[in-house]
Every structure is written in C-alpha cells, then in structure tokens.
Amino acid sequence: MKIAIVKRMVLLMVVVATGLESIGQNQDSTTVNKPAEKKILTLDDCIAIAMKNNIQLKQTRNNAHIAKANNFQSIMNFLPNVNGFGNFSLNNGTSFNSNIGQFATGSNESSFLSVSANMVLFNGMNNFYNKKATSLALESNVNLIKAQEQTVQASVLGSYLAVVLDKENIKISEARIDLLSQQLEREKKRHSVGVGNLEQVYNFQSQLANENLRLVNLQNQLLTDQLTLLQILQIEVSRDYEVAPYPFDEEVESVLEKEKYAEVLEESRAYSPSLKSAMANANAAHYNFKRTQTSMVPTVSLIGDYSTQYSSLLRDNADQVIPIGEQYENLTNKGLELRLTVPIFNNYRNKTNTQVSKLNKENAELQLDQAELDVTNTVQRVYLDLINAQETYKAAEDNMVALNQSFEFVKTRYEHGNTDFYTYLESLNNKNRAEIELVNAKYSIIFRKKILDVYRGLL
Template sequence: MRLAVFAALVLAAPLQAQDSTAVTLADAVRIAVDESPEVRRGEAIGRGESAAVRAARAGRLPTLDLQVAPQQRYGLGFDQTTGEVVSQTVETMSVGVGASLPLYDGGRTRSLVREAELRRQSSEVGLQRTRQQVALDVAQQFLTLLLDREIAGIEAENLDAAQSQLERVSELVEAGARPRGDLFAQEAVVAQRRTALVVAQGAVERDEVILIQLVGLDPLGAYRFVGPDLERLEASGLLDAPLAPLVELIEAARETRADRRSQELAIQAAEASVGSARAAGRPSVTLSANAGTGYSSLQQQVVGEPPVIPVTLADGSPILLGGQPLTFPGDPTLETTPVFSQFSDNRSGSLGLVLTVPIFDRYQTRRAVVEAQIQAETARIQLDALDRQVAAEVQQAVVEARTARAQLDAAEAQVRAAEEALRVEGDRYRLGAGTLYDVAEAQTRLAEAQSQRAQAAYGLAFRRVLVRLAVGDTDPAELAALISE
C-alpha cells in the first residue's frame, strides 16, 4: 500500500513528468566526474605536467638558430680614391646559422626529465583521488535523496493509515460507540500526517535541486533520479557484507590510496630536483657549429680592363723600351660587388667544443641545493602526516560503519515492537478498552521507528561505501555499481 501511494505521488510531481530524463546513480557519477571543476582543473594541470616532460626531454636535443642582421650606418669615412674624408652611408647584411649540442651537462637534463615525469605521474594519481571524492559527494547526495523519498513514502503510508482510521472512527461515532471528540481528534491526526507528507515531499524536491547542481545538469531540465529503494538496497547484500579487520584495512589503504601514492611520487620528484640543482655546479661540454656569409656596400670589384697611359717626351714622342712603347696602368673603374656574389664569396664556418667549468657562482648552486633539500624534506613530512590521516580516516569509517550497523539492528527491533504495539492498541480501541490517543501515539511511534530504520539503512550503505573510499580501492564506476547493484 505504501509503495503504491508513494508511486502515485511521485508520478504526479512536476519533475517526474513522462518527458523527463532518467538519471541513475551511475549516470550521475559519470556526468559529475566529467563536468566537475576540480577534475577539469586537475586535467589541465596534468596537461601542463606533460608539456613540462616534453620540454625537459628536449634538453637533450640540439639548438638551431638562424640570424639575419641587416644594418645601415651613417658617418664619416676615408675615401681611398680621392684621399679625402667624406660623409658616407654603408649598408651591410650578415646571415648565419648556428647550432649547439649539449654533450654533457653534469646530469642536469637527466634529473630534470625524471623530476618532470614524476610530477606528471603524481598529478595523474592525485586526479584519481579527486575523481573518487567527487563520486563520493554525488553518491552521498543521491543516497540522501533516496532516503528522503523513503521517508516521504513512509509518511504517505501513515497518512493512508490515518485516513483509514478516520473512516473507522467516523463509523463508530455514527453508531454511538465512541464520543464525537474522537472524530475531531482523528481529523487532527490526519491533518498532522498530511503536513508531515508535504514537508517530506519538500525535502525530496530540495534534494533534487542540490543533486542537479552537484552533478552539473541543466537546472531548467526535467530529471527522474532512479535508484534502489530500501528493499533492493537490503537485498543487494551491501548492508550485511563483513568488514575486514582494521589492521588489514589500514595496510591496504597505505598500499592503494591514490593520494598517498601521489605524495610518494612528489617525494621522488623533489629528490630528483636536488640532483638537478647539484648538476648546475658541474662542468659541461657543448658542441657548437656555425656557418654564415655577409654583404657590405663598401666591397667593390674592377669593371673591365684598366686604362693604359703611355709615357712620352715633351714633344709627345713615345719612349721606347726594348722597341716597345713604355706605358703604365691607369686607375681602374670600380663598382660595388653584387649582393649574391658577396654572399657566395664571403662564406665562412666554424666547428668547436666549449668546455664550461663553474668556479664561483656566488653560492647560487649551494642555495638551490639547500632549497631543493628542504622541499624534499617537506614532502616527506607531508607523507607522514598523510599516513596518520589515512589511518584515522579508515578507523573512523570502520567505527561509523559498525555504529550504523548497530543502529539499523536497533531500528529494526524498534519497528517490530512499534508494529505490534499499534496492532494491540488498535484491537483495544475497537473493543472499547483503549483510547484514540493511545492509537495515535502508537502510530506516531511506528512512523518514527520506520523513519529511523530508513535513515539507519541508508546511513549504513553510505558508511560502507565510505570505508571503501577510505581504503582507496574504489573507482567512480565501481562506487556507483556498489550501491546500485
């Protein structure tokens, strides 16, 4: 009866329209993990760490530079033709290609590559923990929604029972077997149950709004959150699964927790940074090569044959030497050498090794080593603190799970006792030996016991999931399946 009434109420709700989208716990976890700002921020950091790895590995590659330097100078210069100092404009251009290849850098590149790879791995492992935490938050809110639905169903059943009781009281009052005051009292009970149902339905709608925001769904969309009810949750075996001993759980957490593994990788990365800092004080060897050419507007070349000037006497007759006229060469005709000819003629190149030995760097290397060592020690201290936190989280999760199990057992016993008490009070009232107040009190106690039982059941389910998360052996998909199966 309760499930039928509650199903009718649920189907009548606006957010449960037929054209709404069904969202299971697995869907909610998947969407939340994909759309979570924390996860997306972690993914962006991971892409940055991957880029840092590529940049560190590129330290082993040669560098290649192309240099083009056009220049125009203005000023005074000596003209060798006239022997005068004249104002002139000189245009030059140099073109060169240079390459260098590090042969040995004291192990600095190797340390930088290792550090970058470890930081990337640490970021990836840490992202796994972020996904788990996002999934846990969604699962907790999803279970809260299922719990409030269960409570709303309980209130719907109580309202139905109160209305049925009102009909029976009305019949007894009309027959003169009970005073009319009982009718008014039962009408007040019905009104109270109706108010409790409205409050419970409001809690369900509030939970849906929170879950939509937490998952990252469109707030204007219509959704039906589909999950296991209390009977399916109990039938799944999740509530009755045995817990491993606390010592084994803590040891397993230290082996499987993603955040602890991430911190271990961060320690190794910090230790690698110590090596790269020390390498800065070691000698380095670099192979360098250069090739280039150039152009200058001052560079000139002779055009054609130079003129021949004959040597003559005062009267103009030639002076003979060996029977041939005596001559001497005149000034040649010059012009600026063409650009491409200069580029071809002025080629040059070099190849060599450069050995750099640090002698004194104003204690910069020592300071960098000390800072790196401090960072490594800080990372180790953080790991010690994380170990204490892991042990505390596992222990707390186990204690809360055991407490929730005890609360569920007590709540089930309370429900059985309340059901029996309501049956007895109902029989006494029908026989005229009891009062309507006693029946109403028994109904109230039963409603409270049923609500506490539902809270204890869903609380135990969440605590069992929390134990798995504290140990660190649950990924988001498994977490959703753990509750939904």
C-alpha cells in the first residue's frame, strides 16, 4: 500500500516538473518570438538619416577632401625641392676610381653623400595659376556638398509627402467604408422587416466592395511610397518602420500668403550652391587653361648642391687610409647653378594639353549656363506647385463646407426615403472628393513651401 502511494507521488512530481518545464519553454519561446517594435520616423529623422547614409553625399565629401589636398599641394609648389642622396659601394677588381683619378686593382670601398635644392624662379606664373585653379576647385567641391544636401532634402520631403498623403487618403477611404457599412446594415434591417428595398441592399454591397478594393489599392500604394522613402534613406527595408504624421494645422494659414516669383527666384539664385559650384568650376577651368599655356614659356631655376665622398684608396704619406670623417670634411663640393630651360619640341604634348584645357574651359562655361537654367526651372516648378496648392486649398475649403452640408442634407432625405440611392451616392462621392482635394492641398502647401525654402537656403 505504502509502495503504491510512493509510486503515485513520484509520478505526480514527474508530471508537474514536465509541465513546469514546458511552460518555461513556452514563455521563452514567446519572449524570443515577440515581434520587434516599429521604429517611428519623423520628418526630421528622415532628413538626418538621409544626410548620414546617402552614398553620393559621402562621395562628394571625399572629393572635397581630395580638392583640399590638391589645394595644399599647390601652395607647397612655391617652395624649393630638396633631395638627399647617399651610397656605399664595395668593389673588387680593376676599376677607375674618380676619387684618386686613376685605375685601382683589388678590393676597395667608397661612398658618396650629397644634398641638392632646386627652386623655380620663373615658369610663366604656372604655380600661381595652379594655386588659383585648385583653390576654386576646392570652393566648387564645398558648394557641391551643399548642393547634394539640398537634393537629398528635397527628395526626402517629396517622398515623405507621398507617404503622408497616402495615409490621409486611406483614412478617408476607411471612413467611407464605415459609412457605407452602416447604410448597408440599415438597408438589410429595413428589408428584413419588409419596408426596405433589396435593390438598395445590392447597391450598397456593390459600392462597399468597390471601396474595399480601392482601400487595398491605396494600402499597396502606401507600401510602395514607403519603400521609396526607405530606399532614399538607404536603411534596411526588412525592419518595420512607421512614418509619423506631420502636424500642420497651425502652419497652413501662415503659408497661404503668396510671395513674388521674381523675389523667390533672386533669393534662390543668390543662395544656390550648385550655381556657385558651377561658377567656381568655370573659373578654375579658366586658370587651368592659362596654366597650360605657360608650358610653352621658358623656365628659370636656381639649383644648389653640396656633396662629399670617401674612398678606401685615399692614403696619407704613411700609406694609411685617410679616416672617413676627415675625407668627408675635406672632399666637399659646393655648387650653385642658374638654369634656363626652353621647351622646343616634346611631341606636341604642350599644344595638345592647351587645346584640351581650352575645350574644358568652354565645357565648364556651358555647365554654368546649364546650372543657371536648372536653378530657374526647379524654382519655377516648385513655385508653381505651391501657388497651385494655395489656390486649390482656398477653393477646396469652401467646396468642402458646401458639399459637407449638401451631403448631410441628402443623407437625411435618403434615410427618410425622400431621395434615391444614386443621388445619395453622388453626394457622398462629391464629399469624399472634396475631402481628398482639401487634404492634398493642405499637405502640398506645407511641403512645397519647405522644398522652396530648401532652394532658398531658409531651411
């Protein structure tokens, strides 16, 4: 009897222990498989991430560092070149030794040390033009960084606008579905008690199905636009991100005032880093052209040289090798040379380089013209978008009030059986269209204004 009781207790303990282990494993599994929280991305977050990750922006910054190094080198070119030389040789056999001016046979050691300096006194202002060109190239690259940042900001703003508009359109669609669902249930109840019309039930079911399909399309569009935004930010798309809504209610009225296009264009042109970069690049090409022209001008250089040497063949009166230190001290040579180098013929290389640099100068000037045209076209497009959004907002706001009142009136009449389904549906469609136009205009005003401020240097 006691043995049976003990067996039952042991069996019960095993079952409890197994159950506890299973519960613990389930808890661990639940903890491991818990989905990661979504990362909320505000507009400022998106801009900051894009500025950090953009590959073209990183390349532009690297190019600016290269231009800075080239500019530093152009300054150093004004300094003389100083070079040192030294050697030690061990000879065995018969050879001519320049230290003693005769042939020597056997093993001997020798060494030679020298220091020379070469300074260009005149080369047709080549170094001066090179310094001007590299300085302007550095200025161009610094402005290119700002221009690329400008492009990144505008891209993020445009993509962010598309995402928030998709979300607002989804809200409107969901509200429409909710309203149609309520009306469908109402018609079903009316039909069930014998006072409704089955045709109305089918009409609402059809409209509800159409709106559900439209909602799916809007949700797909949101996923596409959100993917585009994440690709612009160059972040991992496999992680869940949520784009935060943009609070704009207090800003709409403040940006409804229209600014003069001429003033906006003038500010944009004055600030435009891309235009400044193209201008600096054109000036750099001009100095590069002048620099290549100096390759046909004679060069005047001043060359200084100091050398000393040692040989084991040099001996004193006692036929002992003169110590190396004494030889280095006595066998010195100092020289100073003024050298004139005249380019006569070098396979047309100088003439070809001059022709190429002249064409580069003309291309840089054309790039400047293109940059001016690009700035004007961009500002025109963004300014027109802003003006259109402002005009649309004013009209949509008034239209929304009128159509909302009209819909409420038609809805009441429909619910009391005083109007038909198609009149009700047309009024609902007009109301939803007005809602979409108003929301799109609101967001377009804010974001087009921000994009315009980017090009004016105000953001």
